Amino acid sequence: MSSPEKTVVMVTGGSGLVGKAIQEVIEAEEGTLNERWVYLSSGDGDLTCPIQTSAIFDKYMPTHVIHLAAQVGGLFANMKYKVQFWRNNVIMNDNIFQECHKRNIKKLVSCLSTCIFPDKTTFPIDETMIHDGAPHFSNEGYAYAKRMVDVQNRMYRDQYGMKFTSVIPTNIFGKHDNFHLEDSHVIPGLIHRGYLCKQKGEPFQIWGTGKPLRQFIFSKDLARLMVWTLRSYDEADPIILSVGEEDEVSIADVAHTVAKALGFEGEIQFDATKADGQHKKTANNAKLRRYLPDFKFTPFEDAMKETVEWFTENYATPGRVRK
Structure with missing residues (x-):
């Protein structure tokens, strides 16, 4: 990562389940790393608005971004408001990508979901299978919007050399x-x-x-793995973060x-x-294990x-x- 005095990590969706877990993990490291971490909530601004998104970047001047914010909802909401789930997530993600590109952010890590995988598939699923078929119709607006993050990561890497990537956690739980x-x-x-x-x-x-x-992953374990992803994982292709089969x-x-x-x-x-x-919905964590064979899940x-x-x-x- 960058020189210690210039490292600012901004976490969108920082007041949620995963954001709070990341904060807990980082606070336990206090005094060992010269990084400033900023945790955003909805009160900091509307990430679907390009002007407000730019203002947030102006205010905190991040060098690295973990993008957790998204419009999410239950089954009924996903089925009733497919257009809104598609548009709001695509717009939000595009605003984040654009600001990170304009400001030459050193690393962007976005969070995806296993619901983006094809409805008709074989198990276990792995990172190469995301685009092999349509997601389940009930959440296609959200799922397709999240799939586009994977596409954007590769395009920004290919055209601009940006270090943009994403993680795919399985079912998360925790405080x-x-x-x-x-x-x-x-x-x-x-x-x-x-x-x-x-x-x-x-x-x-x-x-x-x-x-x-x-497969369930404890939010604190996911937080540790996301921090590792930010600091050490350099592929544009996504990585599944999960316990094993x-x-x-x-x-x-x-x-x-x-x-x-x-x-x-x-x-x-x-x-x-x-x-x-x-x-x-079995996911294969072999890629994670190649990188971190000794990682201990809670x-x-x-x-x-x-x-x-x-x-x-x-x-x-x-x-x-x-x-």
Whole structure:
């Protein structure tokens, strides 16, 4: 990276799940690296507006950027507002790319999602398969917008020599997540529901059979890997950041792990009348392992315990838990 006194890393979406985890990781390094880190929130400006985006870059003068900000939403929102999800994400990403190019930013790392992969595919998926077919129709606006980040990275590298790249994490969980009972992802949703069931003395009900398999990455582990990507990964092509295939867990295992972390001793019920969704979405982390063969992921139970402890400690504090 650049000379210590001139290194400023700006993180868009810095107040979210991954941004907060990056902040925690960097703060643990305090005193060892001469870098200034800036974490943006929506209050800093509208990244879909080129004027406001330029003003943010003027204010903080970053040398490196981690781009986490995006318009995201649940299944219903993605299906109803496909055009908005496409346009807002494409515009936001283009504004970031343009500012980084104009200012000769030394490194840009953008965050993608496994939902960009083809709906019809073989498993495990890897980084070469992103454009091999259409994504699922339900989130095509968001998915195609994110795919274009991969295309842009290569084009800016080829034409201008810019060091732009992207990461593809699997299912992320951890502190500062969205714990909404209906609009959250599986783990935060289960944590919130299990917490309420414990308080009310009710059975812990899980939608579906519990059989689908998923790979989950703890937000703090992802943060460590994203910082590594910024400092050391120099390919334009994306890299999947995930635990290995051997660490896939069933939704039933997740539910039991959540219950254990919550101290829930009641009955756990699976409602097989509810849809399971896709049985598996296995991702191959061989590329990551070639670079970091000795990287240690936080054991799943330990990561769940830390997440649940944060949730329960902050649940009653207004504004602390997104729910």
